[in-house]
Amino acid sequence: MPATSIASFAGFGLGLRPPHYQEFLGGGVAVDFVEVISENFMVKGGRPLNVLAAIRDQYPVAMHGVSMSIGSADGVKLDYLRRLKALADRVQPLWVSDHLCWTGVEGFNSHDLLPLPYTEEAMRIVCANVLLAQDVLERPLLLENPSTYMTFADDEMSEWAFLSEMCRRTGCYLLLDVNNIYVSASNHGFDPLSYLAGVPGERVRQIHLAGHSDNGRGLLIDTHDHPVPHPVWSLYEAACDRLGAVAAMIERDDDIPSLSDLLAELDLARTHAAAWQRAA
């Protein structure tokens, strides 16, 4: 079992992306933390690790992964976990997160976040994988709710019920992506407020905010290439009301704007969170 719990940390951050490396390295960027994509730094050497060390000297860092494949029926890969552990030992992050999904099986890796059927069998497999990962990493995990574009005929529970039970069985925490809730709610026709009400609020340690796109075929796609839209801001206010003060960040992966634009968007997050605090 993981040795420690994760203390609350209610700051505002940004995802660290290459176009902004130099500005972050220059210091003084008005963020409380940065989030890095773990796999980008799980390398043998060279400039990436040098940049990360310099960033870590100046900012708290959260590590966010995309390749753990916590839902793989053939288990999580020890080699991957050991590499991730080595990076976490080097970075001493606020926390280590990944996604409730699977990315590959039996030697195949899609490099995409693929959806799980929400069944008791999947629950047992996911929980066994989470417990192994937490043992190897010697810390609790945060797992993020994915954006999904399909659900399974065999589903036995809602995604929020799955997340809640997974936290109960493993002691893991949640990274709640508000945009993903909005996207999946639109794609599958559930009420996003029911989702918020159903997750264990005390286990949420981080919130992602992002934009999405409409693919023109009735589905919203989690593209991370637009500013956070109004409905997602509204859902974020509802999340603040439900969860209280939780670390939040803007996640942008494509059509990346200037750092000043992202900082202005992050100020909007502060404004929305402050609006909730005044109301409370």
Add this chain to the structure above:
Amino acid sequence: MNLLTVQRSMREHLICGADEIRAQIQGDSSPRLAVYRHAYRAQLLGCLRDTFERVWVWLGDAGFEAAARKHIESHPPQSWTLCDYGDDFDRTLSGLYPDDREVAELAWLDWSLRRAFDGPDATPIAADSLSCVDWNSAILRILPTLRMTSISTNCAAIWTALSEERAPPAAARLHAPMALRVWRKEFSPHFRAVDSIEQHALLMASDGASFAAICSAIAAAMEPSQAPEIAGALLASWLQDGLILAIENL
């Protein structure tokens, strides 16, 4: 259907469009599966474009995309990291362009420079640290990011022109066998075209041969009286480029 079967079915859908997964999906599966199938291919295509930037420019959008799609169809990714995807793209290109060898050679160079970028750190020795070396028993420890391959075309000149956004020269066969060596100095990957004598000498050094054995091999490949001068020049070049981590004695 159990989870392993679901995941195998989804894998087969992503790779080759197999339909077994459709029965497991609620509602109209086609637009939903299309999202994942598109994302899978787009991700891999984007990865190949990013890694093989000069090949992309050399072949043009249509030629590169056709080659990349062929590669994606026959090479499902296996590594946990996307960085490993494309390690055999040069072989796919070699099959697609058997009479245009510069294409696969450009791909090898793109790939090797990318691998040198985030390869293992190592600190080379300074050129002035050779005063106490016993050259009769010396062996050279070589930089871990060093890679070499034989080339038969002017791919180095083409790559350089493309990287500088100049009009590249026409592809041409080399008159004599050459090789490319790729390495990283501090944080910057470099490459250099070298002759077959240097290629063989550097391969021997990488394999742990003594410097004396390397000198003997150079002498056997050319006019023996010129060998000491050539060996000295190679050693100076390797030191200058930061290829030597240590000189040890047997």
